[in-house]
Amino acid sequence: MKTNNYMLIDGMPVEINGEKNLLELIRKAGIKLPTFCYHSELSIYGACRMCMVENQWGGLDAACSTPPKAGMAIRTNTRRLRKYRKMILELLLANHCRDCTTCNNNGKCKLQDLAVTFNIERVRFPNTAAKPKIDDSSYCITRDQNKCILCGDCVRMCNEIQNIGAIDFAHRGSKMIISTAFDQPIASSPCVGCGQCAAVCPTGAIVVKNDKKKVWEALDDKNAKVTVQIAPAVRVAIGRELGHANGENAMGKIVAALRRMGFDEIYDTSTGADLTVLEESNELLKRLEAGAAMPLFTSCCPAWVNYCEKNYPELLPHVSTCRSPMQMFASVIKEQNKTSGRRPVHVAVMPCTAKKYEAVREEFKTDGVPNVDYVITTQELIQMIKESGIVFADLEPEAVDMPFGTMTGAGVIFGVTGGVTEAVLRRLTSDKSSTSLMSIAYQGVRGMEGIKETTVMLGERELQIAIVNGLKNACDLIERIKTGEHYDFVEVMACPGGCINGAGQPFSSLKEKEKRGKGLYSADKLSNIKRSEENPLMMSLYSGLLKGHVHELLHVRYKAGTKEEN
Amino acid sequence: MNKTFDYKVVDEIIDELGNRQSAVIAILQNIQEHYRYLPKEVFPYLSKKLGISQAKIYSVATFYENFSLRPKGKYVIKVCDGTACHVRKSIPILEKLRKELGLSEMKTTTDDLHFTVETVSCLGACGLAPVLTVNDKVYPAMTPDKATGLLNGLKEDK
Numbered sequence: 001m002k003t004n005n006y007m008l009i010d011g012m013p014v015e016i017n018g019e020k021n022l023l024e025l026i027r028k029a030g031i032k033l034p035t036f037c038y039h040s041e042l043s044i045y046g047a048c049r050m051c052m053v054e055n056q057w058g059g060l061d062a063a064c065s066t067p068p069k070a071g072m073a074i075r076t077n078t079r080r081l082r083k084y085r086k087m088i089l090e091l092l093l094a095n096h097c098r099d100c101t102t103c104n105n106n107g108k109c110k111l112q113d114l115a116v117t118f119n120i121e122r123v124r125f126p127n128t129a130a131k132p133k134i135d136d137s138s139y140c141i142t143r144d145q146n147k148c149i150l151c152g153d154c155v156r157m158c159n160e161i162q163n164i165g166a167i168d169f170a171h172r173g174s175k176m177i178i179s180t181a182f183d184q185p186i187a188s189s190p191c192v193g194c195g196q197c198a199a200v201c202p203t204g205a206i207v208v209k210n211d212k213k214k215v216w217e218a219l220d221d222k223n224a225k226v227t228v229q230i231a232p233a234v235r236v237a238i239g240r241e242l243g244h245a246n247g248e249n250a251m252g253k254i255v256a257a258l259r260r261m262g263f264d265e266i267y268d269t270s271t272g273a274d275l276t277v278l279e280e281s282n283e284l285l286k287r288l289e290a291g292a293a294m295p296l297f298t299s300c301c302p303a304w305v306n307y308c309e310k311n312y313p314e315l316l317p318h319v320s321t322c323r324s325p326m327q328m329f330a331s332v333i334k335e336q337n338k339t340s341g342r343r344p345v346h347v348a349v350m351p352c353t354a355k356k357y358e359a360v361r362e363e364f365k366t367d368g369v370p371n372v373d374y375v376i377t378t379q380e381l382i383q384m385i386k387e388s389g390i391v392f393a394d395l396e397p398e399a400v401d402m403p404f405g406t407m408t409g410a411g412v413i414f415g416v417t418g419g420v421t422e423a424v425l426r427r428l429t430s431d432k433s434s435t436s437l438m439s440i441a442y443q444g445v446r447g448m449e450g451i452k453e454t455t456v457m458l459g460e461r462e463l464q465i466a467i468v469n470g471l472k473n474a475c476d477l478i479e480r481i482k483t484g485e486h487y488d489f490v491e492v493m494a495c496p497g498g499c500i501n502g503a504g505q506p507f508s509s510l511k512e513k514e515k516r517g518k519g520l521y522s523a524d525k526l527s528n529i530k531r532s533e534e535n536p537l538m539m540s541l542y543s544g545l546l547k548g549h550v551h552e553l554l555h556v557r558y559k560a561g562t563k564e565e566n
Numbered sequence: 567m568n569k570t571f572d573y574k575v576v577d578e579i580i581d582e583l584g585n586r587q588s589a590v591i592a593i594l595q596n597i598q599e600h601y602r603y604l605p606k607e608v609f610p611y612l613s614k615k616l617g618i619s620q621a622k623i624y625s626v627a628t629f630y631e632n633f634s635l636r637p638k639g640k641y642v643i644k645v646c647d648g649t650a651c652h653v654r655k656s657i658p659i660l661e662k663l664r665k666e667l668g669l670s671e672m673k674t675t676t677d678d679l680h681f682t683v684e685t686v687s688c689l690g691a692c693g694l695a696p697v698l699t700v701n702d703k704v705y706p707a708m709t710p711d712k713a714t715g716l717l718n719g720l721k722e723d724k
Contacts, residue, residue, distance in 0.1 A: 171629070
């Protein structure tokens with residue numbers, strides 16, 4: 001090794017290459033150091049003490065909060081460290097509910113996982129776990145305060161990435177809990193239902209609301225015609241837990257699985273996204289022509305809509321009146337099945353927890369019945385597939401149903417940050433060549449950065465476009481707009497990276513998440529229609545079912561009535 | 567937000583201490599000094615003004631023992647139960663006061679909002695033990711009987 005910039009980890013020399021902390025370096029060296037409270041996207045908290053390492057002088061350092069230095073020598077697996085890690089786990093387990101088999105997070109729990117890894121056969125301390133304290137006020141998440149290990153991941157996610165601050169630590173010492181202000185139900189807090197807290201929660205303290213039972217009941221009901229739509233992001237995230245590679249497009253297999261489970265008609269939300277592209281492009285053009293106040297914010301993301309309602313009600317007139325792809329498609333499907341002899345039930349499989357709330361909003365009900373009866377997340381679908389006994393890996397891929405079975409690549413990329421913008425640009429640009437398609441892709445709309453900006457020529461006019469993901473980034477951009485910066489079109493996705501990293505998806509690392517985005521872009525490449533307006537179904541819908549009903553079925557006006565009340 | 571709540575006091579406090587997130591503890595202290603507790607109404611108001619989430623302000627307010635979210639009495643009696651006061655029999659004084667006012671460890675304020683009885687760990691006046699304070703006025707070398715006398719005096723005062 002030519003460089004002196006290295007240190008010893010368990011006797012192995014490892015080069016230091018700008019790693020912020022020992023933990024990153026140790027993991028780079030191929031050692032799986034356990035943690036509860038460390039997430040590379042969040043600030044360092046250093047509370048769980050699982051990542052302690054022993055230095056050359058026999059001292060103990062928390063790897064997550066110690067920067068690596070040349071010449072350091074540390075050990076990650078000594079008798080003392082093993083003893084400490086076991087002790088920490090035992091203490092955590094001592095006041096933790098240990099009914100793992102009936103826990104919603106069974107099999108996905110980090111505490112359970114590490115207890116197995118460190119071979120905790122018995123806890124020496126008496127169990128002081130309190131009875132469950134459940135808060136199921138939210139349509140999106142369920143909390144059980146007494147399964148909390150106080151790692152603070154949810155607090156930092158809610159504050160740092162989403163800028164919401166619905167929850168925080170409260171009280172002190174042994175009485176410390178994670179709580180909303182005044183311990184009010186989470187539904188009456190500023191929570192927007194993005195579910196990212198549940199995504200980072202290492203235990204079952206915050207879990208995504210479970211609606212599987214209702215879907216099974218609908219499937220069992222012979223008098224119900226159960227239709228289902230599958231969001232773009234689901235297909236690239238489902239595979240890993242069912243024997244496929246992460247990011248692999250498993251749409252065909254999902255369709256096959258749903259058909260076996262008994263769904264009557266299966267559709268792809270990408271078709272709904274095509275409708276959104278057409279409507280939203282129209283709205284943008286109309287606004288530009290009318291010289292209306294800009295920018296136009298996208299409205300696909302329900303957590304963003306909630307955030308806007310609660311924090312920036314004055315911006316609601318800037319939010320597109322387009323319903324989300326899920327809701328557009330649901331109105332079309334429900335309208336079609338209105339005259340069906342059986343009770344129409346519509347299910348949506350989403351990567352998202354906030355969609356569960358969107359589905360029950362008054363705006364999206366027809367005669368008191370929600371257009372989307374039930375929303376289940378990718379994780380719930382995985383469980384349903386497992387419960388059905390379907391061997392996913394052995395399934396032959398199948399195609400979605402007709403009459404709404406055609407979709408475009410533009411609709412598929414809705415699942416990744418920048419996708420909506422790219423799809424709208426494909427629609428707006430007058431140059432319909434494949435080189436133009438390529439140039440849109442390379443104009444700065446792709447990539448996982450929190451805020452992307454680009455300018456695009458639309459005829460004579462230069463369009464200023466911003467694409468943000470993560471609500472903290474959205475808030476930063478809004479503040480800039482308020483100080484006078486001009487944008488024409490702003491795409492907002494609440495979850496970092498877009499829907500592919502929604503809280504309903506199986507949890508994975510940052511790198512794995514990027515693979516999902518790539519999976520969607522390759523699905524777009526494979527699609528034979530790339531522009532929404534070229535989808536033949538669109539033409540027949542607009543001249544048929546939607547004729548005279550476009551506004552009623554595809555648009556919505558959110559009212560600033562849900563402001564935080566105290 | 568509660569329309570009947572007068573936010574003028576809060577505004578004045580914020581003006582005095584500066585509209586800064588870092589001043590939140592000082593602001594809460596002054597609010598508590600004025601109301602003798604932290605009224606629920608100030609949380610959403612402060613949250614908006616300072617740009618800190620309500621949950622975070624609640625976090626600060628519940629972390630420090632000195633902040634109270636429940637209204638306190640006109641007279642706050644703090645009985646010292648530090649080591650020196652404890653060995654010089656502070657507990658019988660505390661028990662006497664609680665008994666006379668119908669209070670307990672859980673219920674620290676009388677329903678008419680006249681008296682609050684609580685303990686503190688040390689007032690730094692060990693030489694005067696056992697000691698108690700009423701609204702920060704120090705009463706040294708107390709006995710249960712002297713405490714009753716003090717209480718009766720305060721009752722006449724109201």
